[in-house]
Amino acid sequence: MAIDDNAASRTAVLDRVRSALRKRGADADARAAAVAYLAARKQGPRPALAGDLAARFAARAQDMESSVDRVGTLDDVVAVVGRYVDTIEAVKDSDKNPRAGVCWPEFGRLDWSRANLAIESRPTVGHDLVGVTGCYCAIAETGTLVFVTGAEYPSATFLLPETHVAIVRVDQVVPGMEEAFARIRTERGALPRAVNLVSGPSRTGDIEQTIVLGAHGPRRLHVVLVG
Numbered sequence: 001m002a003i004d005d006n007a008a009s010r011t012a013v014l015d016r017v018r019s020a021l022r023k024r025g026a027d028a029d030a031r032a033a034a035v036a037y038l039a040a041r042k043q044g045p046r047p048a049l050a051g052d053l054a055a056r057f058a059a060r061a062q063d064m065e066s067s068v069d070r071v072g073t074l075d076d077v078v079a080v081v082g083r084y085v086d087t088i089e090a091v092k093d094s095d096k097n098p099r100a101g102v103c104w105p106e107f108g109r110l111d112w113s114r115a116n117l118a119i120e121s122r123p124t125v126g127h128d129l130v131g132v133t134g135c136y137c138a139i140a141e142t143g144t145l146v147f148v149t150g151a152e153y154p155s156a157t158f159l160l161p162e163t164h165v166a167i168v169r170v171d172q173v174v175p176g177m178e179e180a181f182a183r184i185r186t187e188r189g190a191l192p193r194a195v196n197l198v199s200g201p202s203r204t205g206d207i208e209q210t211i212v213l214g215a216h217g218p219r220r221l222h223v224v225l226v227g
Helices: 008-022 026-038 051-064 074-091 175-187
Strands: 066-070 100-103 116-120 132-133 137-139 145-150 163-169 196-199 222-226
Touching: 051 066, 051 222, 066 074, 074 163, 074 222, 137 175, 145 175, 175 196
Parallel strands: 066 222, 100 116, 100 132, 132 163, 163 222
Antiparallel strands: 137 145, 145 196
């Protein structure tokens, strides 16, 4: 089913809600006024972030159990991803190719074969061990990756594979969550269908408060900072 196959049903539900609220149409003026209101509000007190934002992001990402590499250019990414995969091959399932996976379309042009990697630009079907993505931006304060939905940014690539490799340009690092959402509103004009915030590998502490990685998503998150 395509993402918008349920558009008619969604519109019908929203129309009933508007009717109950005695509103008509999509009320674009009210939506614009709400965005303007949020933009005009002063932010509350926040801790000052001293020093290099990219370095701060890398440190906080490692605090959240992510591993981090930093390279100069995008052309250097393939080699460091290859070396990273070398370190985790021993724990991969023996009946699957530990060097195979998928990537977002923007990274399909990279010559992954240089590092003996079989990374393909296609949607994941659930059995891929490695997923390579970019991100919309990254939050220095918390070591968090921010993803927005879209055809060029399939969410399954960072949700289904056991190992998630995120490529982050240093100019994508923002101080805090406030700047992240301000950038989304400014650059996209409206919030996308969904915004995903990822801080380290998937984990749970439900059983006896023992942290277990990979509970409902990737068990590893490797960040490659570029720049």
